[in-house]
Amino acid sequence: MRRNVKNSLSAVFSAQSENESLARVMAAGFLLPHPVTAEELADIKTALSEAVTNALVHGYREMEGGRVKVDFCLFSDGRVRITVTDHGHGIEDVERAREPFFTTDRAHERGGMGFSIMETFMDRVRVKSVLGRSTRVVLEKRLSLWK
Numbered sequence: 001m002r003r004n005v006k007n008s009l010s011a012v013f014s015a016q017s018e019n020e021s022l023a024r025v026m027a028a029g030f031l032l033p034h035p036v037t038a039e040e041l042a043d044i045k046t047a048l049s050e051a052v053t054n055a056l057v058h059g060y061r062e063m064e065g066g067r068v069k070v071d072f073c074l075f076s077d078g079r080v081r082i083t084v085t086d087h088g089h090g091i092e093d094v095e096r097a098r099e100p101f102f103t104t105d106r107a108h109e110r111g112g113m114g115f116s117i118m119e120t121f122m123d124r125v126r127v128k129s130v131l132g133r134s135t136r137v138v139l140e141k142r143l144s145l146w147k
Ligand SMILES: Nc1ncnc2c1ncn2[C@@H]1O[C@H](COP(=O)(O)OP(=O)(O)OP(=O)(O)O)[C@@H](O)[C@H]1O
Pocket: 050, 054, 055, 056, 058, 059, 060, 086, 088, 089, 090, 091, 097, 098, 102, 103, 104, 105, 110, 111, 112, 113, 114, 115, 116, 135
């Protein structure tokens, strides 16, 4: 394990909607042994759930057999980093996709607020996407009670 890494967990699951709640449970299981506040855990679960939902509904839209990878990492300075990766459609214009209310899915009455929610609840959100290939969302937050 890298020296500045306290703990890590990687999971790959099928692109099925029930696995969104599985990802939330994994976040809780990973963080609860550590000094995380109830509010921080709720924030992280909410942000993670938005990223996983995006991978399921946009990444693998009308695609069969997709898989989503979630990597959790807790660094020894109390930073949590969660990476959500899909190998689906990709995002044409990431900057635009991150704007509040931007959605490509009006048909299902989506609000275009997922990225804004991730940004509100996390310290840092990075998005890397290759059109037609993959999308990776990196969520970071520092635990306030960490010593
Ligand atoms: N993993 C992904 N793969 C492909 N496109 C994505 C992915 N994540 C986001 N997008 C694109 O970015 C847009 C904005 O995402 P965002 O989560 O902010 O809003 P939304 O999912 O459309 O609506 P909401 O999250 O409010 O239900 C999406 O409509 C979609 O076009």
